[in-house]
Amino acid sequence: MTLYAEDGTITISITDKAKDKLRFFARKEGLEDSFGVRVGVKGGGCSGLLYTLSVEKDSSPEDKVVDDGGVKIFIDKKAYIYLAGTQLDFSDGLNGKGFVFENPNAKKSCGCGNSFAV
Amino acid sequence: MEPSRSPIHDAASGSGASFVEREPWPLVSSFGDVASEYEASRSSASLYDSSHLGRISATGADVLDLLNRLSTNMVESIEVGSGARTVLTDERGRILDHLQVFNMGSWTMLIVGPHNRERVMEWIDKFTIVDDVETEDITLSTAMFTILGPQAREKLSSLAGERVGGLEPCNWTAASIQGAGMQVLRTDGAGDPTYEVIARAEDAPTLWLAIRDAGITPIGSDAFEALRIEGCIPGPEAELTDAYNPLEAGLWDSISFNKGCYIGQEVIARLDTYGKVQRHLVSIGFPESAHVECGSKLSYEGREVGSVTSVAQVPGRDGLLALGYVRKESATPGTKLTLASDPAAKAEVLTTASGTQPEAESQVAI
Structure with a gap:
């Protein structure tokens, strides 16, 4: 998996299935198609670090903003190093896990997949 | 200085x-x-x-929320004027510190083991990524x-x-x-x-x-x-170390089993659910002649089952009183143990740590 784009910036990507779901949740929150996906990391969870995910209208000055095929991704600068190369997917079906982070930096993950260690 | x-x-x-x-x-x-x-x-x-x-002052909007994600007990809802005991555990579910957390209004007081001030502050700092949390050692x-x-x-x-x-x-x-x-x-x-x-x-x-x-x-x-x-109360450096987990130390009152994830939670939940706690903290009475010290090995019917972690001379009592971790089969009060180094030194398990129930673990059939 590529961690850095040709211009040296960190890549974070979203699968088409996850984009569809994100658009669905953005519409539910009245954001129509003008939204960004905020992905972040905070301390805690079984393995020490937890993913956070939300849809928001605007980025903040503390964010790195990445555009993945028309979907904007907002990443807090402090969380950036933990997420390099991460792909956000969506796992559906009866036993699906919902949004899933495929993070090449994660050396360990907990059973539910929401927590990881680097 | x-x-x-x-x-x-x-x-x-x-x-x-x-x-x-x-x-x-x-x-x-x-x-x-x-x-x-x-x-x-x-x-x-x-x-x-x-x-x-150790006494640490923690300030910022996310202090209790972060501590809730890092430790075993439900601390996010502690109101001003109240407190709780909780355990900082590592990824293996081992004890880093058994601390007391009090909501002082504009700040949160953490009372930690004498040697753990820097360690606890570093641990909190390590997991403060986007949270609003600052710590200060006020010891x-x-x-x-x-x-x-x-x-x-x-x-x-x-x-x-x-x-x-x-x-x-x-x-x-x-x-x-x-x-x-x-x-x-x-x-x-x-x-x-x-x-x-x-x-x-x-x-x-x-x-x-x-x-x-x-x-x-x-x-x-x-x-x-x-x-x-x-009182069979585990103490810093002796029983509250990363050689043990909170269930072995009998810290059941400091653990919430339904609050959600924290570091080490999967391990602790599994130990509890499947009754896999292998040893328990107990107090042990020794006869007057026995030479006991921290680290002394304990045996049951010739097999080593644990070791001594603290020793005291209790006024009015003949012989030393000790705390130690022993295998669960030998942790029931009344069990006769000996010192591995001196089989003639007969000892007896007196009590198990608060809340520890070696005979009534929550074992499930799978």
Whole structure:
């Protein structure tokens, strides 16, 4: 998996299935198609670090903003190093896990997949 | 610069204290009569200088939320005036610190083991990524006394006011004695109402002398350790280390099993669900002749089953009393053990740590 784009910036990507779901949740929150996906990391969870995910209208000055095929991704600068190369997917079906982070930096993950260690 | 003495060192010295070298400074071992100090704690009230324990001030909007994600108990909902005990555990579910967390309003007080101040602050800092949390070590600018015994509530109340006497467990209030301000925390570490007095270091001698003069007997670490070990209470560095997990230490009251994820939670939940706790903290009585020390190996029917972690001479008791971790099959009160190095030294398991139930674990069929 590529961690850095040709211009040296960190890549974070979203699968088409996850984009569809994100658009669905953005519409539910009245954001129509003008939204960004905020992905972040905070301390805690079984393995020490937890993913956070939300849809928001605007980025903040503390964010790195990445555009993945028309979907904007907002990443807090402090969380950036933990997420390099991460792909956000969506796992559906009866036993699906919902949004899933495929993070090449994660050396360990907990059973539910929401927590990881680097 | 680390002060080399407790804030009440001189006051204690003037009261006939003997000292024992410990980190971070010499602790009072006794005031000359351990038996009287022990007896006062059992029948009246006593005063122990706990200033060597670590005190950390945590500030910021996310303190309790972050601690809730890092430790075993439900602490995110602690209201102003209240507190809780919780355990910081590592990814393996092992103990980093058994700490007390009190919501002081504009800040949160963490009381940690004497050697764990930096470690706890570094651990919190490591996991503060986007959270609004800052920590400051206030150990050296403050003092802390433990007041215990069946008359602790009555005597402290008459000295510091009715608000102190009316404190519920795990609550705190501001109070003063002779104009010296303090915070009084009710912690109930050993059965009867137990209080921790926190004050500015410069006020500590005044407060210590006033409490002593109100008939609350000063005690040293010899008596305090005897009480702790008799109560089967795990202590910093001895039983509360990353060699053990909180279930082995019997810290059930400091664990929430339905609060959600925290570091080490998967391991602890699995140990509980499948009854996989392999050893338990117990108190062990030894005969007078036995030579026991920390690290002594314990045997059951010729097989090694554990080791000793703390030892004390309890006044009025023949032989030493110890704490140790032993395999669960040998952790039931009444089990006869021997010292691995001296099979003639017969010992007996007396109690298991609070809440530990070796015979009634929550085992599920799978």
